[in-house]
Amino acid sequence: MSTEEAKPEAAAPSLASRITHDEPDTKSDLESAQTDGAPEELNGSGLAEPEYDVQVSLNDLQQDPNNPLYSVKSFEQLDLKQEILKGLYAMNFRKPSKIQERALPLLLMNPPQNLIGQSQSGTGKTAAFVLNILSRVDTSDRTPQALVLAPSRELARQIMGVIEVMGQFIPDLSVYPAVPDPARRNQKVEGHIVVGTPGTVTDQIRRRLMDVSKMKTLVLDEADNMLDQQGLGDQCKRVKLLLPKDVQTVLFSATFPTDVLRYADIFAPRANKLTLKHEELTVEGIKQFFFDCDSEQTKYDILVKFYGLMTISSSIIFVRRRDTAAEIERRMVADGHKVAQLTGALEGPERDKIIDKFRSGEAKVLITTNVLARGIDVQTVTMVINYDIPEGPRGEPDAETYLHRIGRTGRFGRVGVAISFVSDKKAWENLNAIGANFGVDIVPLPTDNWDEVEETVKKVIKSHRAGKTTKEMNKGLNKE
Numbered sequence: 001m002s003t004e005e006a007k008p009e010a011a012a013p014s015l016a017s018r019i020t021h022d023e024p025d026t027k028s029d030l031e032s033a034q035t036d037g038a039p040e041e042l043n044g045s046g047l048a049e050p051e052y053d054v055q056v057s058l059n060d061l062q063q064d065p066n067n068p069l070y071s072v073k074s075f076e077q078l079d080l081k082q083e084i085l086k087g088l089y090a091m092n093f094r095k096p097s098k099i100q101e102r103a104l105p106l107l108l109m110n111p112p113q114n115l116i117g118q119s120q121s122g123t124g125k126t127a128a129f130v131l132n133i134l135s136r137v138d139t140s141d142r143t144p145q146a147l148v149l150a151p152s153r154e155l156a157r158q159i160m161g162v163i164e165v166m167g168q169f170i171p172d173l174s175v176y177p178a179v180p181d182p183a184r185r186n187q188k189v190e191g192h193i194v195v196g197t198p199g200t201v202t203d204q205i206r207r208r209l210m211d212v213s214k215m216k217t218l219v220l221d222e223a224d225n226m227l228d229q230q231g232l233g234d235q236c237k238r239v240k241l242l243l244p245k246d247v248q249t250v251l252f253s254a255t256f257p258t259d260v261l262r263y264a265d266i267f268a269p270r271a272n273k274l275t276l277k278h279e280e281l282t283v284e285g286i287k288q289f290f291f292d293c294d295s296e297q298t299k300y301d302i303l304v305k306f307y308g309l310m311t312i313s314s315s316i317i318f319v320r321r322r323d324t325a326a327e328i329e330r331r332m333v334a335d336g337h338k339v340a341q342l343t344g345a346l347e348g349p350e351r352d353k354i355i356d357k358f359r360s361g362e363a364k365v366l367i368t369t370n371v372l373a374r375g376i377d378v379q380t381v382t383m384v385i386n387y388d389i390p391e392g393p394r395g396e397p398d399a400e401t402y403l404h405r406i407g408r409t410g411r412f413g414r415v416g417v418a419i420s421f422v423s424d425k426k427a428w429e430n431l432n433a434i435g436a437n438f439g440v441d442i443v444p445l446p447t448d449n450w451d452e453v454e455e456t457v458k459k460v461i462k463s464h465r466a467g468k469t470t471k472e473m474n475k476g477l478n479k480e
């Protein structure tokens with residue numbers, strides 16, 4: 001697994017306004033359910049579904065036992081406080097997903113127990129750990145009681161936004177962003193819940209800016225990435241050693257490779273485990289394709305041709321290197337496209353501006369590296385492009401990163417398209433290996449028939465059911 005960059009960041013703006021309705025409304029379509037990872041105050045795309053109607057009935061998906069969104073219980077049956085339920089209603093969450101329904105009873109047990117939780121991308125892991133934290137926090141004491149660590153500043157800011165919206169009816173609740181921010185560098189950490197990146201948190205604890213003596217819960221989001229990466233792994237280990245011995249340790253991710261899982265067992269001893277099999281990891285709503293390009297130069301030509309053809313609500317283009325991101329941005333802007341670029345080469349505040357612009361829809365195309373491969377939740381993203389196939393440090397196929405990247409679309413029952421660009425034998429072999437690893441067919445798109453490409457992609461995005469594989473879908477398309 002490679003995360004080329006995992007450089008952390010700056011402060012999340014505080015939430016100025018609040019969602020006002022207390023009770024769930026009666027609409028049942030997906031488009032009216034949920035706000036995405038960032039609330040309006042963070043320029044979240046909120047309920048807007050521009051360009052294409054996504055008419056998935058969330059109800060249908062949640063009644064299918066094979067779907068990761070399936071649940072038999074209601075939030076009301078999960079022993080949540082009234083003020084927390086009100087937060088869920090305000091977010092239009094009506095029923096828990098499978099991971100929420102299964103993880104919550106385990107998380108809420110007393111005395112608290114550790115948990116290792118795995119569930120497909122976009123299935124609501126954030127709410128699972130946030131609900132546990134909100135249930136345990138004692139707002140009469142301002143000492144930090146829960147710590148959430150994430151691999152990027154963008155993800156930390158997003159999680160903070162979710163906590164603030166979900167916890168908006170808990171009087172006096174305060175959340176502190178522990179991400180690089182020159183203005184807060186010497187500030188004492190004050191907040192019931194701290195969300196940050198490992199480097200900043202280690203620094204704050206070391207400099208005694210954060211009192212960790214009352215920490216009850218530690219969450220590692222994207223835990224396999226956090227524990228696997230040399231730097232981050234060491235930092236997480238150090239942070240944990242500084243927390244009270246009996247801290248409840250909660251690890252969540254869509255992927256837990258076997259070797260990391262072994263290490264996770266040491267990090268979160270005697271944890272309850274909710275894990276998935278390999279072949280369960282992919283999300284049905286994400287249709288996977290590839291373009292077979294002749295050369296590196298053709299890749300760019302095809303990319304620009306493709307963007308000239310399609311009107312996509314929002315999309316993310318993943319590249320391997322920062323310089324490629326800058327170069328594609330330069331060329332696409334010159335070709336008249338509205339794009340933004342975000343890599344670890346940029347300073348924190350600049351990164352905040354760019355991601356907020358993308359969330360609000362001001363920038364429709366985001367070009368980025370693996371720094372944003374994980375966790376980022378922007379519901380309007382209907383397309384992910386793997387301009388470079390993700391590779392590990394020795395050039396080996398990086399199946400986990402591929403899965404996380406394509407998981408930026410198809411969130412919570414939505415449909416999305418993932419297109420990988422292949423321009424040499426190695427990329428081709430790596431993509432094949434990734435497909436075989438997850439047991440999925442990654443279907444070719446022609447580079448000489450743009451009408452067909454347009455029809456195929458549009459059909460996927462406009463389709464109202466997230467229930468067919470790419471191959472089945474393609475067969476259907478060819479017949480019509």
Ligand SMILES: Nc1ncnc2c1ncn2[C@@H]1O[C@H](COP(=O)(O)OP(=O)(O)OP(=O)(O)O)[C@@H](O)[C@H]1O
Nearest residue numbers: 034036093095096121122123124125126375377412
């Ligand atoms: N019970 C629910 N009902 C409706 N929407 C939900 C529910 N739970 C989560 N969501 C929405 O689903 C989306 C995905 O949730 P989340 O970001 O927590 O996914 P995740 O499992 O952490 O994904 P990833 O592995 O990519 O980090 C979010 O927009 C969230 O608001």
